[in-house]
Amino acid sequence: MRLVVQVLPGRCDWSQETADVLRFQGTTCPGDTRASPLKILKKKEAVSVILWRCTVCGFIHDGENPPEKCPKCGAPAEKFEKLPEEKASLVERSRYSNLLHARLLVLANEMTALAEKGIQDNLDPGCLDVFKKAKAATHIIGQMVKAEIQSHMNKGKWG
Numbered sequence: 001m002r003l004v005v006q007v008l009p010g011r012c013d014w015s016q017e018t019a020d021v022l023r024f025q026g027t028t029c030p031g032d033t034r035a036s037p038l039k040i041l042k043k044k045e046a047v048s049v050i051l052w053r054c055t056v057c058g059f060i061h062d063g064e065n066p067p068e069k070c071p072k073c074g075a076p077a078e079k080f081e082k083l084p085e086e087k088a089s090l091v092e093r094s095r096y097s098n099l100l101h102a103r104l105l106v107l108a109n110e111m112t113a114l115a116e117k118g119i120q121d122n123l124d125p126g127c128l129d130v131f132k133k134a135k136a137a138t139h140i141i142g143q144m145v146k147a148e149i150q151s152h153m154n155k156g157k158w159g
């Protein structure tokens with residue numbers, strides 16, 4: 001299952017399901033506060049998607065056929081192997097979760113930078129304590145996310 005929705009300019013009155021798909025795609029509409037993107041996860045089950053992997057560099061291509069040449073390393077189409085359906089399905093199912101992990105990592109880095117500014121500002125001991133703890137906590141979040149992404153890659157949940 002692969003849902004694709006296009007946003008029409010000036011329109012925000014789409015259905016709940018469409019709102020979920022839009023969030024899955026990373027599209028937002030100002031003022032639309034409907035259900036979180038996590039809901040779409042429950043709707044996504046086994047998917048059929050055709051994926052090709054560059055045997056030279058690991059680049060994953062989506063499509064019926066391999067690309068003429070690898071966008072990353074320039075290897076010709078013959079160097080691409082079709083991923084077995086089960087593996088392709090695993091990759092497709094994991095993409096959204098990986099996107100969430102990547103976003104979480106970005107936010108953790110932003111929070112770390114914010115905490116560092118607070119430490120530098122050093123208004124009072126209580127304030128400094130909060131920023132130091134925030135910095136330590138976001139570091140742990142970042143490290144956990146990286147470990148999880150690594151485990152996804154080891155299990156073929158990446159591409």
Ligand SMILES: [Zn+2]
Binds near residue numbers: 070
């Ligand atoms: Zn390549």
